[in-house]
Amino acid sequence: MIRRLPQARDRGIPEATVARLPLYLRALTGMTERGVATVSSEDLALAAGVNSAKLRKDLSHLGSYGTRGVGYDVEYLIYQISRELGLTQDWAVAIIGVGNLGRALANYGGFVSRGFRIAALLDADPEIVGDRIAGLNVEHIDELEAVMARRGVSIVVIATPAAAAQQLCDRVTAAGVTSILNFAPVVLTVPDGVDVRKVDLSIELQILAFHEQRKADRESGGPVMAEEWQQGASA
Amino acid sequence: MIRRLPQARDRGIPEATVARLPLYLRALTGMTERGVATVSSEDLALAAGVNSAKLRKDLSHLGSYGTRGVGYDVEYLIYQISRELGLTQDWAVAIIGVGNLGRALANYGGFVSRGFRIAALLDADPEIVGDRIAGLNVEHIDELEAVMARRGVSIVVIATPAAAAQQLCDRVTAAGVTSILNFAPVVLTVPDGVDVRKVDLSIELQILAFHEQRKADRESGGPVMAEEWQQGASA
DNA sequence: ATCCCTTTGTGAACACATGCACAAAGTGAA
DNA sequence: TTCACTTTGTGCATGTGTTCACAAAGGGAT
Ligand SMILES: NC(=O)c1ccc[n+]([C@@H]2O[C@H](COP(=O)([O-])OP(=O)(O)OC[C@H]3O[C@@H](n4cnc5c(N)ncnc54)[C@H](O)[C@@H]3O)[C@@H](O)[C@H]2O)c1
Ligand SMILES: NC(=O)c1ccc[n+]([C@@H]2O[C@H](COP(=O)([O-])OP(=O)(O)OC[C@H]3O[C@@H](n4cnc5c(N)ncnc54)[C@H](O)[C@@H]3O)[C@@H](O)[C@H]2O)c1
Numbered sequence: 001m002i003r004r005l006p007q008a009r010d011r012g013i014p015e016a017t018v019a020r021l022p023l024y025l026r027a028l029t030g031m032t033e034r035g036v037a038t039v040s041s042e043d044l045a046l047a048a049g050v051n052s053a054k055l056r057k058d059l060s061h062l063g064s065y066g067t068r069g070v071g072y073d074v075e076y077l078i079y080q081i082s083r084e085l086g087l088t089q090d091w092a093v094a095i096i097g098v099g100n101l102g103r104a105l106a107n108y109g110g111f112v113s114r115g116f117r118i119a120a121l122l123d124a125d126p127e128i129v130g131d132r133i134a135g136l137n138v139e140h141i142d143e144l145e146a147v148m149a150r151r152g153v154s155i156v157v158i159a160t161p162a163a164a165a166q167q168l169c170d171r172v173t174a175a176g177v178t179s180i181l182n183f184a185p186v187v188l189t190v191p192d193g194v195d196v197r198k199v200d201l202s203i204e205l206q207i208l209a210f211h212e213q214r215k216a217d218r219e220s221g222g223p224v225m226a227e228e229w230q231q232g233a234s235a
Numbered sequence: 236m237i238r239r240l241p242q243a244r245d246r247g248i249p250e251a252t253v254a255r256l257p258l259y260l261r262a263l264t265g266m267t268e269r270g271v272a273t274v275s276s277e278d279l280a281l282a283a284g285v286n287s288a289k290l291r292k293d294l295s296h297l298g299s300y301g302t303r304g305v306g307y308d309v310e311y312l313i314y315q316i317s318r319e320l321g322l323t324q325d326w327a328v329a330i331i332g333v334g335n336l337g338r339a340l341a342n343y344g345g346f347v348s349r350g351f352r353i354a355a356l357l358d359a360d361p362e363i364v365g366d367r368i369a370g371l372n373v374e375h376i377d378e379l380e381a382v383m384a385r386r387g388v389s390i391v392v393i394a395t396p397a398a399a400a401q402q403l404c405d406r407v408t409a410a411g412v413t414s415i416l417n418f419a420p421v422v423l424t425v426p427d428g429v430d431v432r433k434v435d436l437s438i439e440l441q442i443l444a445f446h447e448q449r450k451a452d453r454e455s456g457g458p459v460m461a462e463e464w465q466q467g468a469s470a
Numbered sequence: 471a472t473c474c475c476t477t478t479g480t481g482a483a484c485a486c487a488t489g490c491a492c493a494a495a496g497t498g499a500a
Numbered sequence: 501t502t503c504a505c506t507t508t509g510t511g512c513a514t515g516t517g518t519t520c521a522c523a524a525a526g527g528g529a530t
Contacts, residue, residue: 016517016518018445019393021445022437022438022442023438040476041478045503047422049424051518053480053521056477056480057479057517066479067477067527068477068527069476069478069526069527069528070478071477083272085445091355100339100343101343104336111436114437116440180444180445181440185261185345187284188284201345201346202257202349202351203258204434205349205351205416206256207321208415209321209351209414210256210319210320211414212321212326213320214411249486249487251487275506275508276507276509286488288490288491288509288510291488292509295508301507301508302497302505303494303495306507306508
């Protein structure tokens, strides 16, 4: 067989794979801290809560970094995944909206540990502007463009009320930002080439409620069909 | 009109559809507030940020609630989706871990508006236990089982440090809870029949970083292939 | 060097999700 | 009633993701 271009590590990593790489990374970090030097796909898959074939296929998209009969070198794999995810550089993040949620995010240590640095906090409320949170001054939203440029911000977190989100989104994309994490419960419209990811707790709860209701229906009511349950792990 | 009653409304709604129903619901709520009585799949799809064929297929899983040539009755559709998601009853939610994040969640009004009621706040820290937050007393984690039973809690939110999460998860599942929303960055292991959904901001940022890096590579470096960009909307 | 054991990397089958395109069903006008 | 027009609901093709199952590769013992 021709075998199609052995070099050229396929530059198209499936989105589903990308979403799992951070999971593997987290599991690997835990292992390296516990002094584990080498890990099999079976063990790593277990730690990450996925099927081992899936894990191997995911990793195979990055290249061939395992040793047959042995497994993967933990440190080396951490490095390769980090590089692939872009965590070898660090990213300046701005948080817009320093309310309940924005404050919690700003105080959270878990970002810095991966290469994310909170570089700016912005709010519209004069009561809040000037506050010192997690070692940063809260700046006025009017300064948005200037602050982002000065600090080299490339990822923006929107944690304002829904009503303000689209307008702020327009401003940051106009300023050249192409990565946004949105907590406001609205669908953001963005130009091509801009990535938006959203976190919506309300949606998560509604999905849980749906399944919870089903389980209740099952028990009390209707004929149970031969249809097995979702596994615990979420998507 | 007779409406449906082809009694076999398919009892297996695809997971991908379930995850979008809350989105449609939100869009519909906005419309009803603006006095819109009827909406076409095209318009609703636009508001929800999805393709209209997908929207129609999603809705078709709930039954045949549209009128050809006209569209969907907004109120009626809100009711049907709410019922399907289990939002016509209300759900008692307990938050475990009242730190930065738990506090933000407790103070958030957006849950109550859909049928979710924060019924209990629990923490291990004696400094925090007894605090009054969002009209609720923070109770000691030792009381977990008793409190959950007394308040009829059926959904638990875990917002503690990662180290405590699995153990707490074991306790709540042992107490009969089958729906968990987890903010701690660990993979929870649960018995069959228990649903866990997770929210991990760090993972979201890493996914954004991956794409951001790609875009940067594209511009500066390598030969650009005929491969189009992700659309902005996240999965 | 040979053999046995372990574990990777992947082809191939399957399962699930998306989106096009259109027949069927409804509205409203004449 | 008939016709023109709109919009739903869905069959079907295509695309994406998952899982099985195994050949190929490497390690270590003899
Ligand atoms: N708190 C939660 O647990 C939670 C959960 C789910 C979703 N959310 C969503 O996250 C967002 C923030 O929630 P919150 O509880 O922190 O709200 P909040 O009201 O406490 O904070 C919002 C902050 O945004 C600021 N703001 C308003 N308009 C602004 C503008 N134009 N520019 C800059 N800043 C502006 C406000 O001054 C305020 O400080 C909301 O959209 C909410 O729906 C919050
Ligand atoms: N704050 C954020 O923005 C953020 C972002 C992403 C993830 N997270 C995750 O969410 C979780 C909470 O984050 P946080 O910033 O609120 O942390 P935090 O330290 O502010 O709060 C944790 C709370 O949990 C309580 N706790 C600890 N052990 C407990 C136990 N056994 N039983 C009951 N309560 C216990 C602590 O007393 C504390 O009040 C962490 O796992 C964190 O990794 C937080």
